[in-house]
Amino acid sequence: MSKVAVSVSALAALLSLAYYLLEVKGYKKNVRRALTSGDEGGKRGHTHKKGTIRPVARQQQKGYTKEDLAQYDGVQNPQILISLKRKVYEVDPHFYGPGQHYHCFAGREASRPLAKSQLNDAEANKYWVDCTDEELETLDEYVELFDSKYPVVGWFIPSEDFFNVGK
């Protein structure tokens, strides 16, 4: 082999090694970081880590009926879930745990009571379709708040009585 050929193949070997170290090792490190930090793929833009309860990267999202959701009221299960506009969030026991201010919303589809600023669950688990524009704005502010601080763990599955409103 000529001297040129030797130095070209040495250079190629060096470049492949550098590529391996940069791409493969670096890639693995990023994947590992994503798996251990609760980074949920598409949600990388979120910087409001402060209110996050715990990482849920490996928690499978699933559907919850009102009966399923009711299990997560902080009494039967320490994990507390609340649905807003049918998106189920894992929320902070400091606000929603037993004896706390907003416990009445724990384990509920709470769109209607929050839209109407009612501190009880009389309107829970019901569709918000007939709410006023002002109530819908209030509801959207809560959705924005929840999106900024709480992990989403699934979706609410309505039963038929969910739609029996405004009649």
Ligand code: HEM
């Ligand atoms: C006198 C009336 C009220 C006062 C003084 C009050 C006060 C507060 C305070 C201090 C916070 C915590 C803010 C923070 O640290 O992030 C909060 C959050 C909240 N409030 Fe109220 N509130 C009142 C009425 C209501 C009513 C009527 C509702 C709904 C029916 C409501 C629902 C909420 C919810 C859902 C949160 C968010 C908790 C979270 O971050 O998960 N509040 N309120």
